[in-house]
Amino acid sequence: MPRQAESDTELVLAARSGDAASLGLLIARHMAGMQAVALSVLGYGPDAEDVVQDAVLLAMRRIGDLRDPAAVGPWLRAIVRNGCRMRLRETRAIPLEDMESLALPSREPTPEELLDGRSLRDWVWKALDELSEPVRLVALLRYFSDVSSYDQIAALCGVPVGTVRSRLSQARAKLPEALRRTADLAHDDAASVTMARRREAEQMMAAAQRGAFADVIEDYWRPDAEFVRPNGERAPDGRRFALRGMETDLADGVRQRITNVVAGRDLTIWEADLISPPDDPAHCPPSVVWLHLLRGGRVRRLRLFHPRPARSAG
Numbered sequence: 001m002p003r004q005a006e007s008d009t010e011l012v013l014a015a016r017s018g019d020a021a022s023l024g025l026l027i028a029r030h031m032a033g034m035q036a037v038a039l040s041v042l043g044y045g046p047d048a049e050d051v052v053q054d055a056v057l058l059a060m061r062r063i064g065d066l067r068d069p070a071a072v073g074p075w076l077r078a079i080v081r082n083g084c085r086m087r088l089r090e091t092r093a094i095p096l097e098d099m100e101s102l103a104l105p106s107r108e109p110t111p112e113e114l115l116d117g118r119s120l121r122d123w124v125w126k127a128l129d130e131l132s133e134p135v136r137l138v139a140l141l142r143y144f145s146d147v148s149s150y151d152q153i154a155a156l157c158g159v160p161v162g163t164v165r166s167r168l169s170q171a172r173a174k175l176p177e178a179l180r181r182t183a184d185l186a187h188d189d190a191a192s193v194t195m196a197r198r199r200e201a202e203q204m205m206a207a208a209q210r211g212a213f214a215d216v217i218e219d220y221w222r223p224d225a226e227f228v229r230p231n232g233e234r235a236p237d238g239r240r241f242a243l244r245g246m247e248t249d250l251a252d253g254v255r256q257r258i259t260n261v262v263a264g265r266d267l268t269i270w271e272a273d274l275i276s277p278p279d280d281p282a283h284c285p286p287s288v289v290w291l292h293l294l295r296g297g298r299v300r301r302l303r304l305f306h307p308r309p310a311r312s313a314g
Contacts, residue, residue, distance in 0.1 A: 012069035023063060027056055028078055030073050034080045041084035041121040046169065051083040053172030057143065129173055129265045133293075136264055138164055139171040144262045145269055147307055149287055156291060157304040158232050192277040200273040205258055221299040228303035230288075242302065253277030257292050 006014075006022075008029075014022035038048035059076055066075055128136055132158075142155045154161045204216045217225075217239050227238035235241035236247060249256075255275040263272035264268040270290035286305040293301040 007070075008072045012066060012072050015063050016127065024061060026072060027076075030054075030076045033073060034076055037077045037080045038084055040085060041081065045291050048084075048085050050172060051080055051087055051170065054101040055079040055083055057172075057176065076199065080174055097284070127285050131171060133266060135170045135174070137165045137267060137291075138167040140264055140267075140269065142168060145260065145289075147269075147305065152305075152307055156289060156303065158228070158303070194261060194263045197268050198258070198261040201261050205256055205272070207269075208246055209250065209255060211247075211250065214243055215245060221302075222295060225299050226301040228301065230304045230306050238302070249284075252283065253280075259287075266294045268294065 003308065011022045011026045011029075015026060025288065033051075033082055033304060034052050035048070039051050042048040042051065047313065058079055066072060068075075110265075110277065137157060138153055141147045141156065141286075147153060150161050150164050153164045159163065177195065204220065207213065207216050221239055221242075223239070225238045227235040229235060229241045256272045257270050257275060258270055260269075260271040269292070272288050272290065274284045274286060274288050286308055289305040289307060291303040291305065292299045293303075
């Protein structure tokens with residue numbers, strides 16, 4: 001375990017090499033200064049707390065981008081200050097990537113690069129798994145998927161926007177404690193888990209598109225699995241409805257291509273492009289999200305969501 005007397009530089013270098021406890025100590029050491037910045041700009045209230053917690057998550061993800069390890073304190077406070085400015089300037093929900101564009105290099109990270117270093121990434125994933133399913137789901141959507149706006153998350157989860165805000169607030173409040181609690185535990189290899197789920201998704205989609213979706217459902221879905229339409233309505237017979245929908249899409253010439261997979265302990269999120277038939281390019285929306293809630297490794301509920309509307313015929 002790192003000692004309190006270790007310098008910021010030593011802690012940053014240790015964190016970059018995968019020492020989760022060093023990163024936790026760095027955050028704890030500079031938390032008061034980060035909170036002071038937020039309070040000085042935004043005053044007391046939930047906005048200040050939210051900005052600080054967003055900054056903590058961002059710092060954990062991007063510690064490897066810090067050019068001068070000795071300047072970690074000013075770097076952390078700059079992230080908070082930029083987050084406060086965004087909060088004052090915008091009335092909409094603040095995407096974390098907007099803060100990144102101000103505080104850090106502007107290159108958009110790939111999903112695999114969202115967390116720097118295997119040990120740190122696995123540590124954060126373990127901490128996320130400590131959260132309750134509803135709270136974990138909104139956190140995964142907000143920070144690791146393209147369904148990241150409050151309105152989109154609310155639509156996909158079938159809850160009011162206020163509930164999304166509340167659950168994100170819970171995630172921000174609980175994640176630091178979960179990180180401290182899990183720092184010394186063995187962590188699963190999150191990248192391997194995600195890669196395995198990605199391969200599984202691509203195999204299932206390939207089987208579906210060659211007409212074998214019934215086999216996919218039989219192997220991976222529970223007999224009592226629910227299917228929730230994009231409009232939020234529950235189909236009366238989930239497995240049969242899902243099969244009929246896939247067969248209809250295939251007959252219409254619609255194809256899907258997996259673009260991203262987010263894997264949690266008891267959920268999997270697929271993001272996919274929808275490819276309309278060449279003779280009807282506006283047939284369907286450009287993309288779809290498959291939200292799989294799992295029990296015993298099999299789908300207990302599937303909800304589909306279209307992040308963007310269908311293109312107009314023009």
